[in-house]
Amino acid sequence: MHSSAALAEQFDDLEQQHESSSFGMWVFLATEVMFFGGLFTAYIIYRNFYLSAFEAGSRLLDVKVGAANTAVLLCSSLTMALGVRAAQLGKKKLLITFLVLTLLLGLAFIGIKLGLEWRHDYLEGFAPGVNWTFHGPDSRHLELFFCFYFFLTGIHALHMVIGAGILTVLIIMAGRGRFSPQRYNPVEVSGLYWHFVDIVWIFLYPLLYLIGGRY
Amino acid sequence: MVGHVVHKKLYFLVFAGLIGLTALTTGVAFIDLGKWNTLAALAIAVCKASLVVLFFMHLRWSSGLMRMALLAAFVWFAILVALTLSDEFTRQWTPVPSSWEAQVQQQAR
Numbered sequence: 153m154h155s156s157a158a159l160a161e162q163f164d165d166l167e168q169q170h171e172s173s174s175f176g177m178w179v180f181l182a183t184e185v186m187f188f189g190g191l192f193t194a195y196i197i198y199r200n201f202y203l204s205a206f207e208a209g210s211r212l213l214d215v216k217v218g219a220a221n222t223a224v225l226l227c228s229s230l231t232m233a234l235g236v237r238a239a240q241l242g243k244k245k246l247l248i249t250f251l252v253l254t255l256l257l258g259l260a261f262i263g264i265k266l267g268l269e270w271r272h273d274y275l276e277g278f279a280p281g282v283n284w285t286f287h288g289p290d291s292r293h294l295e296l297f298f299c300f301y302f303f304l305t306g307i308h309a310l311h312m313v314i315g316a317g318i319l320t321v322l323i324i325m326a327g328r329g330r331f332s333p334q335r336y337n338p339v340e341v342s343g344l345y346w347h348f349v350d351i352v353w354i355f356l357y358p359l360l361y362l363i364g365g366r367y
Numbered sequence: 368m369v370g371h372v373v374h375k376k377l378y379f380l381v382f383a384g385l386i387g388l389t390a391l392t393t394g395v396a397f398i399d400l401g402k403w404n405t406l407a408a409l410a411i412a413v414c415k416a417s418l419v420v421l422f423f424m425h426l427r428w429s430s431g432l433m434r435m436a437l438l439a440a441f442v443w444f445a446i447l448v449a450l451t452l453s454d455e456f457t458r459q460w461t462p463v464p465s466s467w468e469a470q471v472q473q474q475a476r
Binding site: 166167169170171174175178179181182185186189190192193196197200215219222223226227229230232233234237240241333334335336340343344347348350351354355357358359361362363365366367 | 369370372373375378379382385386389392393395396397398399404405408409411412415416419420422423424429430432433436437439440441443444447448451452455
């Protein structure tokens with residue numbers, strides 16, 4: 153029998169406990185795929201309807217900022233992966249360092265997204281319903297592209313904000329010494345969530361910024 | 368210790384690959400390849416997502432249970448897209464009967 157404090161009584165062993173929590177997160181992420189999947193499908197359909205307007209809309213986004221933000225998010229995924237590794241090895245200080253780095257990079261992404269890009273789009277008059285100054289034959293369809301743009305990046309940014317909250321909790325827990333090489337499930341599953349949000353952006357970046365063509 | 372501990376070097380290699388692919392997909396968008404632009408962008412995105420899932424999310428070392436969850440997500444997403452698109456692309460296949468068209472025009476007035 154295990155008498156380890158790391159093991160909750162409903163599990164046979166640590167391995168089963170670890171797998172149960174990871175599986176729970178994977179199932180949640182599957183529902184998240186459905187959640188974003190509906191939006192992606194709608195985007196595909198409307199892009200197909202109004203191809204020229206969607207391509208024109210895509211070219212109005214700043215690809216440099218999009219690429220920079222992709223790099224920032226990929227860095228945060230690396231620090232998160234290294235954080236999980238530090239938790240596995242029981243290195244508390246290293247874990248906290250990587251979690252703080254991940255949080256800072258995540259906040260940088262949100263800052264660039266909302267403070268720089270959205271603000272710029274708003275001032276340029278590309279915010280449907282709030283500040284829309286574009287007039288032309290394709291105006292309505294272009295507006296639809298920007299609706300998708302704000303909705304998709306907005307929902308993604310919301311996930312980032314939730315992720316930042318989770319990281320804050322993890323940092324506090326790590327500081328209190330709540331994790332050990334036997335039990336670091338919260339770090340592991342939060343990592344899975346963080347990487348998933350990264351993957352959503354990996355698809356959003358080409359779909360919104362690139363496939364309109366930049367040539 | 369629980370779970371597989373990955374060597375630090377591997378994480379940095381995967382990260383370098385991700386940054387490289389981001390540069391590649393951005394570069395390709397500036398070259399006119401016609402319809403292949405969209406395909407290239409999506410193919411590179413799938414490669415990047417696979418790298419993240421396999422290494423950062425540890426799927427390479429995870430049990431069949433985790434793989435099943437991911438597969439289920441894929442299959443259901445494929446159903447969602449395939450059925451929606453099959454409806455969308457086949458709407459024009461059968462012509463609207465002429466008697467219906469007259470009715471629609473009448474209602475429009």
